[in-house]
Amino acid sequence: MHAEGPGGRAFLTDERRGGDGYGSQGEAPLVLVALSGGADSLALAAAVAFEAPRADLRAGAVVVDHGLQEDSAGVAGRAAGQARALGLEPVIVARVEVDGGPASRTGGVEAAARSARYRALVDAARETEAVAILLGHTLDDQAETVLLGLARGSGPTSLAGMPAAVSDRGARFVRPLLGIRRATTRAFCADSRLEPWNDPHNEDAAYTRVRVRRSVLPVLERELGPGVAEALTRTAEVLAEDAAALDDMVREVAEDVCEHVEAGVAVSVAALEANPPALRNRLIRFVAQSEFGVSLSRTQTLAVARLVTEWRGQGPLDLPGFTATRREGRIVLTAAGEPGNREPAHDPLSARDELS
Numbered sequence: 324m325h326a327e328g329p330g331g332r333a334f335l336t337d338e339r340r341g342g343d344g345y346g347s348q349g350e351a352p353l354v355l356v357a358l359s360g361g362a363d364s365l366a367l368a369a370a371v372a373f374e375a376p377r378a379d380l381r382a383g384a385v386v387v388d389h390g391l392q393e394d395s396a397g398v399a400g401r402a403a404g405q406a407r408a409l410g411l412e413p414v415i416v417a418r419v420e421v422d423g424g425p426a427s428r429t430g431g432v433e434a435a436a437r438s439a440r441y442r443a444l445v446d447a448a449r450e451t452e453a454v455a456i457l458l459g460h461t462l463d464d465q466a467e468t469v470l471l472g473l474a475r476g477s478g479p480t481s482l483a484g485m486p487a488a489v490s491d492r493g494a495r496f497v498r499p500l501l502g503i504r505r506a507t508t509r510a511f512c513a514d515s516r517l518e519p520w521n522d523p524h525n526e527d528a529a530y531t532r533v534r535v536r537r538s539v540l541p542v543l544e545r546e547l548g549p550g551v552a553e554a555l556t557r558t559a560e561v562l563a564e565d566a567a568a569l570d571d572m573v574r575e576v577a578e579d580v581c582e583h584v585e586a587g588v589a590v591s592v593a594a595l596e597a598n599p600p601a602l603r604n605r606l607i608r609f610v611a612q613s614e615f616g617v618s619l620s621r622t623q624t625l626a627v628a629r630l631v632t633e634w635r636g637q638g639p640l641d642l643p644g645f646t647a648t649r650r651e652g653r654i655v656l657t658a659a660g661e662p663g664n665r666e667p668a669h670d671p672l673s674a675r676d677e678l679s
Contacts, residue, residue: 335371335378351381352454356411357444358384360402360520364459366508367500369515371457372409383413385447385456387440389421391432398520405517413451417443433530441491448494455495460485463505466552467535469559478621483566484559501556573602573609581610587645587657588614595631595654604628610656615644630654 356368375382384406388399406414419439472481488497543551580594611617630649639648
């Protein structure tokens with residue numbers, strides 16, 4: 324791994340190009356590295372510190388203290404000190420509370436911590452007016468993500484893995500290291516005399532991702548030959564391209580076949596029926612997400628689709644956040660509890676059906 328990072332300094336040049344010019348104080352645009360102190364994010368921080376001035380950018384760091392481990396404040400302080408030693412400025416240490424909200428109930432402490440971390444990163448980007456937050460996910464992380472999605476029976480969107488760049492809640496997240504192996508970031512830190520922190524959670528076999536990392540991928544490499552991780556990431560890239568194309572098609576179709584109604588949206592049954600299942604199901608998921616902020620599972624999506632393909636006069640289908648009803652040649656989706664919705668009966672779609 325060169326000091327300039329993967330793909331040369333192109334990823335930083337892209338962020339400079341995507342910024343809004345200089346700030347109110349005449350300063351260059353700012354990028355923030357999400358720094359845990361581990362080898363991946365530390366290598367990224369060093370590469371960005373070296374390259375940002377050459378791309379006419381300022382570079383800072385955000386260190387999130389989740390408070391979940393002994394001396395977490397000390398770990399965060401050490402990472403912040405490393406960032407300052409590399410020349411990053413500003414360096415923000417954000418302490419978060421990992422509560423027992425919805426994320427912890429559906430995905431455990433790991434999911435709750437991730438949710439809290441991303442909220443802190445978004446807040447930091449807003450406060451500093453940063454044009455991007457840089458994340459240290461590597462090719463190995465991408466391969467693990469694809470395998471986890473495959474094991475859960477997720478659809479192509481999940482198998483497409485983590486996007487190289489995505490905007491969320493007004494912040495832009497970029498993953499410059501998706502083409503770099505984890506071993507390379509560790510070697511870079513050793514060569515650069517940087518001392519990364521080894522998160523004990525990354526060795527805890529209680530976490531599914533750790534078991535994939537320590538057991539599943541090594542077995543695949545041993546039995547199928549080297550290059551499995553790279554092959555998985557290539558698969559993710561192909562699926563990401565396909566997913567992007569399908570998403571564009573769905574948005575175009577939605578403009579033609581959807582209409583807003585009181586407390587919701589209606590979709591033409593004839594239009595849904597005329598489209599192949601891949602587009603029909605994706606359109607259902609798109610409407611649920613964009614209108615109600617609900618990510619439907621495969622089982623839930625097919626239940627709505629049956630109102631189109633297997634219509635026998637069945638009543639409303641109660642889903643998280645909204646109700647789907649077929650009437651007058653349309654599938655009408657209305658927010659839960661709105662007038663016209665029946666009281667929910669037993670919901671046949673329980674949490675055990677959630678796979679994606």
